[in-house]
Amino acid sequence: MxxxxxxxxxxxxxxxxxxxxxxxxxxxxxxxxxxxAVFPGAAQADWAQPLAHWRQVWQDTAMAQLLGNTVSLGVWVVLGCLLLGLPLGLLRGLGHLPGSALWDLCFLVPFMVPPYIAAMGWILLLQPAGYLQQATGHHAAGLLFSVPGVVLVMVLNLFPVVYFAVSRAAAAASGRLAVVARVCGASPWQALWRVTLPLTLPALAASGLLVFAMTIEEYGTPAVLASNVGFAVLVTAIEQRLSDWPIDLPGAALLSLVLMLLAVLAYVGQRRLMAGRGYESTDGKPQALHRAALGVWRLPVLLLFAAVAVCATLLPLLAIAATAFTGTLSGGLAWDNWTLxxxxxxxxxxxxxxxxxxxxxxxxxxxxxxxxxxxxxxxxxxxxxxxxxxxxxxxxxxxxxxxxxxxxxxxxxxxxxxxxxxxxxxxxxxxxxxxxxxxxxxxxxxxxxxxxxxxxxxxxxxxxxxxxxxxxxxxxxxxxxxxxxxxxxxxxxxxxxxxxxxxxxxxxxxxxxxxxxxxxxxxxxxxxxxxxxxxxxxxxxxxxxxxxxxxxxxxxxx
CATH class of the missing domain: 1.10.3720.10 (MetI-like)
Structure with missing residues (x-):
């Protein structure tokens, strides 16, 4: 009391x-x-016919397509973030990575760049007559303005969620135990599969669910890129129902409810994984971090980190900065086109x-x-x-x-x-x-x-x-x-x-x-x-x- x-x-x-x-x-x-969402006439204080528009909305093939596009986009972005963030996070958490703090800072930058601005940076870089074509003679508009292009841009923006979760979990929980496994006769791969990955699984799964929630909530990137290929998702459909005449308040509310339920499911799953699937690996005493030497893999690992940093951080920032400091897009990167x-x-x-x-x-x-x-x-x-x-x-x-x-x-x-x-x-x-x-x-x-x-x-x-x-x-x-x-x-x-x-x-x-x-x-x-x-x-x-x-x-x- x-x-x-x-x-x-x-x-x-x-x-x-x-x-x-x-x-x-x-x-x-x-x-x-x-x-x-329950009373379609609520805005006019009409409480008759609850749920009257639900059947019409759900029978519409466009609704099924919106839901399918939203979920599939979230799943593909999660898979891409896991594919990119997991190995980088394990290398950062378990290995002696030169310049580790610098790499962390580089991968933190995508969080600081609003997704819609990053998407515009990629458009300026990869579109016809964009900076890539000015430099190399080739463009990648076909890739960018496609569903895989949308996924790629969002993965480069969100993979740090997985990277930071896995690197911290691997460093805090599994480094010392992996050394013990090696002393007891396990090979490096056995220590990875039987010790490290199980200990980082809760953080990995939770970060994946968080990426899913952030993906289905994001408006800027789908609006900038996906709309060009007719790939509509829930969030862009909600905005369209509120901005295009006639305004569809019941439809916007129903789609909002569906989107919120998807986000709630992802968030509840993330909370349950973090709260109930943890593993005790420390005894409360300070423990020195046991990080392995990279040896002959040092240069390939550094090249991998550098390549990801260039793609996720440097290229969109360069496109943004180049556009801000050049007079006209058609003038290109010529010295006489630089201006304030x-x-x-x-x-x-x-x-x-x-x-x-x-x-x-x-x-x-x-x-x-x-x-x-x-x-x-x-x-x-x-x-x-x-x-x-x-x-x-x-x-x-x-x-x-x-x-x-x-x-x-x-x-x-x-x-x-x-x-x-x-x-x-x-x-x-x-x-x-x-x-x-x-x-x-x-x-x-x-x-x-x-x-x-x-x-x-x-x-x-x-x-x-x-x-x-x-x-x-x-x-x-x-x-x-x-x-x-x-x-x-x-x-x-x-x-x-x-x-x-x-x-x-x-x-x-x-x-x-x-x-x-x-x-x-x-x-x-x-x-x-x-x-x-x-x-x-x-x-x-x-x-x-x-x-x-x-x-x-x-x-x-x-």
């Missing part, structure tokens, strides 16, 4: 505020998606780009502050309470992980675009803030939760016993201890919110542009140079903030 004393003395104000906030941010959009006019244009006083940059920074800052404070509150109530409220908060706090951005956008449109509402955030910048907060809330909750697990409740109880009020205890004891973790999470929230695409496209009010919306519009209008110049600024900012967040994040045991 002692662990509940600080909150018990504070009454129900904090848990009530946490539940109210979670209701507005998470429950409302999900509830309205479900409501619209795109940067001067977007950074000029009063430019649309500068306004978009300011809007994105303001919204990202507001989202970081909102979810930082509120996420810490939710984490505190979840950890310190032992009631059904804490359980409900815990469940609601992980739900946004399984909510694609387009589902959140659909839910917010349905919830706040009701004619009977006296006041609504719809068609204002507040609707974007709600979307960002819902999508990014898990970051501060996860960071604060981990920090609170290391804080003894006796510190809070001692403060209350010595006369501190609940608010004094929170301000002088809890907040300083959570500050480093929450600050790191807020930096990540700022970086991700400033580049979010699909929710911004659907929810941005008329006349309001964020960085991602501005870049997307520039691509649509053919002003690729200015779009890529803005992209470079966004990538640089994201990289800086992610690295800063990594430095601020507390290390295990500290």
């Amino acid at each position: 002692e662990s509940m004393m600080p909150l018990q003395r504070g009454g129900t104000l904090l848990p009530g505020a946490a539940m109210l906030g979670m209701g507005v941010l998470v429950v409302v959009p999900v509830a309205f998606v479900l409501l619209q 006019r795109h940067f001067r244009s977007i950074l000029g006083a009063g430019s649309e780009a500068l306004q978009a940059l300011g809007t994105s920074f303001a919204l990202a800052l507001a989202a970081a502050l909102l979810v930082g404070v509120f996420g810490a509150l939710v984490a505190y109530c979840s950890v310190r309470l032992r009631t059904r409220t804490a359980l409900a908060l815990d469940v609601l706090s992980v739900l946004p992980n399984a909510m694609p951005g387009i589902v959140v956008a659909v839910g917010l449109i349905l919830a706040w675009n009701q004619p009977w509402l006296p006041v609504t955030p719809y068609n204002t910048w507040l609707i974007l803030l709600l979307a960002y907060a819902c999508l990014l809330l898990p970051y501060p909750i996860r960071y604060a939760n981990a920090a609170l697990q290391q804080v003894s409740v006796q510190l809070e109880s001692a403060a209350r016993v010595h006369g501190a009020s609940l608010w004094q205890m929170l301000a002088r004891v809890v907040a300083p201890l959570l500050a480093p973790s929450v600050a790191a999470a807020m930096l990540l929230v700022f970086a991700i919110a400033s580049r979010e695409l699909v929710a911004s496209l659907l929810l941005a009010p008329t006349g309001v542009q964020t960085v991602s919306v501005y870049v997307w519009r520039q691509f649509e209008q053919g002003s690729v140079g200015e779009g890529m110049a803005m992209s470079l600024i966004a990538i640089g900012l994201t990289a800086l903030l992610v690295l800063l967040a990594a430095r601020l994040a507390p290390r295990p045991g500290h």
Whole structure:
């Protein structure tokens, strides 16, 4: 009972505020998606004929094709990421890899490049008259604008999920045990198959499911590449139903529900694998990492890492940078075509780009502050309470992980675009803030939760016993201890919110542009140079903030 004393003395104000906030941010959009999916006339307050449109939708061959395309794309991208990330992760975790920190940084860069920008970089590189043809006389448009091309681009963007999971699991769990197996007479291949791979299997499977969820939620790459070959997926079909006239709200809600269920299944599977299929391989004492010498394989391994780094990181970045610094695409990579006019244009006083940059920074800052404070509150109530409220908060706090951005956008449109509402955030910048907060809330909750697990409740109880009020205890004891973790999470929230695409496209009010919306519009209008110049600024900012967040994040045991 002692662990509940600080909150018990504070009454129900904090848990009530946490539940109210979670209701507005998470429950409302999900509830309205479900409501619209069940009642096709919900937007007009017509509650007749529930599920009337379900049979029509499911009997449509296009629906089966959408579902099949979405699942098959997810499966193929997972297989590609496993094929690429597994060997690289094992080599990184088990071998003495020269420049290992540099390779980690190279493979972290794809996370910092928004997928739709990376896809545009590949188009500029491989299209007819693109940079590859200018350099070699050949292009690869046939490969790029195809389903295998979409899979390849997404694999190069997402394989680091598998790489980092496998490398950390292999280094932490199996290096020493593999050495023991070798001492006991096992060959290198036997040690790999019987020790290393079984120990890394949970991390491998969990990362594969995470890649599946990220693939089916991604809008930018399928919209940029797959649409050119008639390969529609759920996320692009939802956006089309909301942007093309006549607007199909019931259809968008039903497709959103299907997409969310797929993401929930992947996320639940990932959680179960990580929670219930682990293997104990350490005894709590510090253990030296046992990494094998690469020997004659050193050069081939380095060449392999270099080839992947060039394809996944260097080539798309070079295409983005070349476009940002050249005057015209037709002018090519000639010296007289190099210019800074795109940067001067977007950074000029009063430019649309500068306004978009300011809007994105303001919204990202507001989202970081909102979810930082509120996420810490939710984490505190979840950890310190032992009631059904804490359980409900815990469940609601992980739900946004399984909510694609387009589902959140659909839910917010349905919830706040009701004619009977006296006041609504719809068609204002507040609707974007709600979307960002819902999508990014898990970051501060996860960071604060981990920090609170290391804080003894006796510190809070001692403060209350010595006369501190609940608010004094929170301000002088809890907040300083959570500050480093929450600050790191807020930096990540700022970086991700400033580049979010699909929710911004659907929810941005008329006349309001964020960085991602501005870049997307520039691509649509053919002003690729200015779009890529803005992209470079966004990538640089994201990289800086992610690295800063990594430095601020507390290390295990500290």
